[in-house]
Amino acid sequence: MDFRFTQEQEALRQEVRDWLRREIPARWIEMGVALWEENDEIWAIARDFERKLAAKGWLAPGYPSRYGGIDATPMEQAIVGEEKAYAGAPAMLSDVLAAGWVGPTILLFGTEEQKERYVGGIGRGELVFCLGYSEPEAGSDLAAVQTTAVEDGDHYIINGQKIFTSLAHRADYCWMAARTDRDAPKHKGISMFVVDMKTPGVTVRPLVNMLGFHEFNEVFFDNVHIPKENMVGEKNRGWYTLIAALNFERSVVYIPAANRRLIEELVSYARETPWEGGVLADNPLVRHKLAEMALENEVCRLLCYRVVWMQTRGMIPAYETSVSYLHTAELTRRLAHIAMEMLGLYGQLDKSSKWAPLKGAIKSLCLGALGLGIGGGTNEIQRNIIATIGLGLPRG
Numbered sequence: 238m239d240f241r242f243t244q245e246q247e248a249l250r251q252e253v254r255d256w257l258r259r260e261i262p263a264r265w266i267e268m269g270v271a272l273w274e275e276n277d278e279i280w281a282i283a284r285d286f287e288r289k290l291a292a293k294g295w296l297a298p299g300y301p302s303r304y305g306g307i308d309a310t311p312m313e314q315a316i317v318g319e320e321k322a323y324a325g326a327p328a329m330l331s332d333v334l335a336a337g338w339v340g341p342t343i344l345l346f347g348t349e350e351q352k353e354r355y356v357g358g359i360g361r362g363e364l365v366f367c368l369g370y371s372e373p374e375a376g377s378d379l380a381a382v383q384t385t386a387v388e389d390g391d392h393y394i395i396n397g398q399k400i401f402t403s404l405a406h407r408a409d410y411c412w413m414a415a416r417t418d419r420d421a422p423k424h425k426g427i428s429m430f431v432v433d434m435k436t437p438g439v440t441v442r443p444l445v446n447m448l449g450f451h452e453f454n455e456v457f458f459d460n461v462h463i464p465k466e467n468m469v470g471e472k473n474r475g476w477y478t479l480i481a482a483l484n485f486e487r488s489v490v491y492i493p494a495a496n497r498r499l500i501e502e503l504v505s506y507a508r509e510t511p512w513e514g515g516v517l518a519d520n521p522l523v524r525h526k527l528a529e530m531a532l533e534n535e536v537c538r539l540l541c542y543r544v545v546w547m548q549t550r551g552m553i554p555a556y557e558t559s560v561s562y563l564h565t566a567e568l569t570r571r572l573a574h575i576a577m578e579m580l581g582l583y584g585q586l587d588k589s590s591k592w593a594p595l596k597g598a599i600k601s602l603c604l605g606a607l608g609l610g611i612g613g614g615t616n617e618i619q620r621n622i623i624a625t626i627g628l629g630l631p632r633g
């Protein structure tokens with residue numbers, strides 16, 4: 238076991254770090270990330286930045302160069318992701334969602350034409366995707382999707398509703414699951430499709446999240462005709478494609494990097510903030526909490542590296558992504574609460590207040606981190622996967 242990075246990997250990390258330091262737009266930092274999906278100016282900045290990243294091959298570094306990547310290994314890809322997250326680079330969600338989850342799945346299951354069109358489009362920073370998985374009656378039990386896709390000549394006709402569809406109001410395409418066989422057992426009648434969001438019959442309605450932002454949506458499909466060639470993978474075997482996509486979604490190596498940055502900022506805050514004649518850093522409780530968070534975050538990082546290592550070896554992670562995702566989601570929530578405790582009432586201020594410490598990030602983090610243990614499968618579902626696949630327990 239060798240915990241060191243190679244010289245080439247260290248050089249790549251340094252190159253990405255230096256570039257990010259120069260290129261992250263000042264306006265992005267000034268505006269703060271919380272508003273980015275609903276604010277047009279911030280969205281434009283983020284997309285522009287993504288295109289710059291794409292020009293370097295760093296939007297989707299793991300893709301083959303003909304699709305806009307740099308043929309990076311999973312570890313090199315993880316390094317680029319870590320640096321972007323640590324630096325707080327723009328548009329982590331659209332970057333991660335399309336480039337990190339949809340593209341790699343189409344690379345595995347798509348036709349050459351689909352790869353050129355969608356994977357190439359994502360890698361070049363041209364396309365934004367949303368994920369059409371959840372429905373009003375299908376969340377944790379995702380195989381219960383009711384949206385149907387019925388064959389009609391050289392088309393499928395899609396009818397149904399998706400919910401909590403992040404970015405649908407910004408997306409060019411929806412990567413979605415629909416039922417193609419109503420009589421088959423529920424896991425065996427699903428297929429995956431790419432749907433152009435401009436197709437007649439697609440309606441997007443905003444849902445405002447508890448931060449007060451328009452991040453996700455309801456999406457309605459009313460007799461939406463899509464060409465047959467928009468099916469990705471085999472008909473009725475979409476469940477396996479979907480699981481592969483969810484495994485990419487649960488590979489969250491970038492989150493411990495973002496958390497490390499926050500822990501460093503909290504350490505600086507503790508050093509500088511007056512407390513009982515000294516500074517907050519003198520408080521043994523604060524010191525212990527920060528030490529505990531640094532330790533836990535290191536555990537998360539190593540759990541995420543295990544997934545990357547498996548991907549490097551061509552192994553398919555199963556419960557391992559659930560282990561790292563669950564631990565990371567729960568740690569991020571604890572970290573947000575500890576930060577809130579440290580900041581006291583000031584933690585509730587958002588960035589519009591001149592008194593808000595850490596640019597008002599903690600209020601958004603506290604509320605936003607709750608979503609981390611829900612999107613991509615709730616913490617309970619990750620525990621179920623670990624229990625059944627990891628421990629071999631019978632299904633609950």
Ligand SMILES: Cc1cc2nc3c(=O)[nH]c(=O)nc-3n(C[C@H](O)[C@H](O)[C@H](O)COP(=O)(O)OP(=O)(O)OC[C@H]3O[C@@H](n4cnc5c(N)ncnc54)[C@H](O)[C@@H]3O)c2cc1C
Nearest residue numbers: 368369370371376377401402403608611612613614615617
């Ligand atoms: C920030 C955010 C972004 C999202 N983005 C998207 C997106 O882009 N696209 C998309 O398709 N979806 C998205 N979702 C939806 C998300 O995938 C679902 O909310 C999630 O899968 C849970 O489904 P549900 O909300 O229907 O809850 P339910 O499935 O109804 O679950 C309710 C509660 O019951 C528990 N529960 C359910 N079944 C079990 C079980 N078998 N064992 C133990 N406990 C169980 C759950 O853990 C949960 O606590 C997003 C969600 C959030 C929070």
